[in-house]
Amino acid sequence: MDREILKIKQKLEKERNEIERILKEIHYENISTDVLSEDEIADIYEKNKESEALENDLVKRITKINRALEKINDGSYGICDSCGKKIEKERIHLDPASIECSTCSNK
Numbered sequence: 001m002d003r004e005i006l007k008i009k010q011k012l013e014k015e016r017n018e019i020e021r022i023l024k025e026i027h028y029e030n031i032s033t034d035v036l037s038e039d040e041i042a043d044i045y046e047k048n049k050e051s052e053a054l055e056n057d058l059v060k061r062i063t064k065i066n067r068a069l070e071k072i073n074d075g076s077y078g079i080c081d082s083c084g085k086k087i088e089k090e091r092i093h094l095d096p097a098s099i100e101c102s103t104c105s106n107k
Helices: 002-025 038-074 088-094
Strands: none
Touching: 002 038
16 A cells, blocks of 8 residues: 555544544433423424434545545545546545545536
8 A cells, every 4th residue: 555545544544533433422412301491402402403414414424434445445446436437636635535536426
């Protein structure tokens, strides 16, 4: 594995670890069991909706990171999952977890 790919792999693994930490925080947040007012219940409901949206985005991102790491390990990193062409270097530079070329990603 060349040095550039190794740096990308380390960057992706670091991002994945950070996302996993955030996901654990979302799941282990404690809510008081005291009697709550309607406003407090509404606030908790709104916060839960926001947390759920954040969690969905993070799960999508970690799935993409895991796929990129699989591609690094099997030697197919930098090749579009959809069309099989090379992913643009600029695209990989902007997002090392890119698994599709610009053309396929925009479809």
